[in-house]
Amino acid sequence: MPIELTMLAWAVVLGLVYVLVAASLSTWQRGIMWNAGNRDGELQPLNRYAARAARASANFLETFVFFAAATLAVVAAGKANAHTALGAQVYLWARVAYLPCYIVGIPYLRTVIWIAALWGIVRMLEALLV
Numbered sequence: 001m002p003i004e005l006t007m008l009a010w011a012v013v014l015g016l017v018y019v020l021v022a023a024s025l026s027t028w029q030r031g032i033m034w035n036a037g038n039r040d041g042e043l044q045p046l047n048r049y050a051a052r053a054a055r056a057s058a059n060f061l062e063t064f065v066f067f068a069a070a071t072l073a074v075v076a077a078g079k080a081n082a083h084t085a086l087g088a089q090v091y092l093w094a095r096v097a098y099l100p101c102y103i104v105g106i107p108y109l110r111t112v113i114w115i116a117a118l119w120g121i122v123r124m125l126e127a128l129l130v
Contacts, residue, residue, distance in 0.1 A: 002080045004124070007088035008071045014095055015064055021099065022057040025050035049103055056102040060095060063117060067091050070124040079127040087123030090116055 027035040029050050030043075046054060067088075074084045094117035101110045 002075050003085040004071045004075055004080050004088040007092045008068060011064060011067060011092055011095065014092065015060055018053075018057040018060045018099055021103075022050070022053040025053045048105070052103050052105065053099070056099050059102075059114070060098070063091075063095070063121070066121050067117075067124075070121055070128070073128055074124050077128060081127060084124045084127045087120040087126075089120070090123070091120030094120060 023035070026046060029047055045051070071088060074080050094113050098110065098113045098117065101113055
């Protein structure tokens with residue numbers, strides 16, 4: 001199996017981690033009854049850690065669709081090479097680093113990590129467009 005598809009599979013696992021971390025922090029703050037209930041009524045605002053985890057999860061989902069599309073297109077077109085493999089790996093590892101960096105609250109480093117993940121996607125697109 002191409003490394004790009006392996007990275008895609010691990011990115012799916014990572015996406016689930018993002019969702020579970022955000023859900024766990026929200027449930028920890030609001031309680032199991034809120035999580036198991038219908039969530040009607042006024043919601044208390046999330047604390048900074050739960051809110052950051054929710055934003056990081058949303059951000060992951062925003063970039064993941066582009067990564068998945070680029071990965072599948074590269075493999076389907078037979079354009080996988082060392083550059084696309086590197087791009088896929090950079091994307092995955094940058095997204096691994098992004099979640100704790102965002103939750104802890106390291107603003108400029110978080111941006112650098114996000115740019116690295118974007119660079120990984122662009123690296124893969126380059127193989128399709130050039």
